[in-house]
Amino acid sequence: MLAQTGADSVILPVPDSLNDIHGAVQDSIARRSDSLLSSPWKDSVSRRPVHGGWEPSTDSPLFIQVLNRHPFYHFSATPVAIRSDRREVQGKELLFYVLAGLLLWFALLKQAFGKYLSDLFRVFFRTTMKQRQIREQLMQTPLPSLLFNIFFVASAGLYADILLHYFRLTPVADFWLLYLYCCAGLALIYLGKYIGLKIAGWLFNMQKAADSYIFIVFIINKIIGIFLLPVLVLLAFAGEPVYSVSLVLSWCGIGGLLIYRFISGYAAVRNEVRFNLFHFLLYTCAAEVAPLLLIGKLLLLFFK
16 A cells, blocks of 8 residues: 555655664764763763783782772772770779679579568568567578578678778778678678577577577578668769768668667567666677677788
8 A cells, every 4th residue: 555645644764774774773872972971970980090901920819819900999908907005994894793693693582582582571570460470480491591691691791891992991902802701701700699699598598589589680681681782783883972872871771770680689589588688788799799890800910
């Protein structure tokens, strides 16, 4: 059929041969190359010259030689070295780990002997009328009692160590060696007191009164060990004025607990034995204060 011609028809030229098509493609590629070269993005292409021919050497592997002569990346550039003086920090890392161990120890005791700890606070705060029954239950559980007593020795020994360093009454320069001495001193004091009271109760036929007083003493010691936990954290890492406030509050708390122990011990023994308050005060000074002063004096004399 013949193509119709008219005002609304368009006649497209048809190339006669493949040469015309090839020429059109070449013209299109040339125009695109000119447009790329004249575009504003041509500056983003690296202008670093491409190295010419080179001969590989046997000094290094071939791929390293190729990377070193890469036209776009500085593989052969010298790395930037930042030099600094070596610094060794002598901080409170070991003290932190010891306090974390004490906190973990208390958490394990609370998790394993929750009922014992609950009964301990009930007896201490006198929140129930069944004091004698709970006391007998506590006295019949020697394992948690022993573990809490050891916990008291560990926390009170660290507190005594910090106090000695604060007042500069350290017979030993090493902090942790003095800590061991403090723990050993407290353990010897209360072990001697326990054995002495047991022997005295057996000699004078007052075992019940001796057991009641021993129970009161070690109950307050356990409470002191728990009370010292947050105090030790503040004394170890707090600065002034928090340090001084924590120190004064710890003295008030421990003093109040010792007074409470004196009153409770006197009331417990008074129910079993008839004696004068003055005599009990003399016994307290001889059994509580004198051993501490004696051990402190011996340590000072020995290490000096």
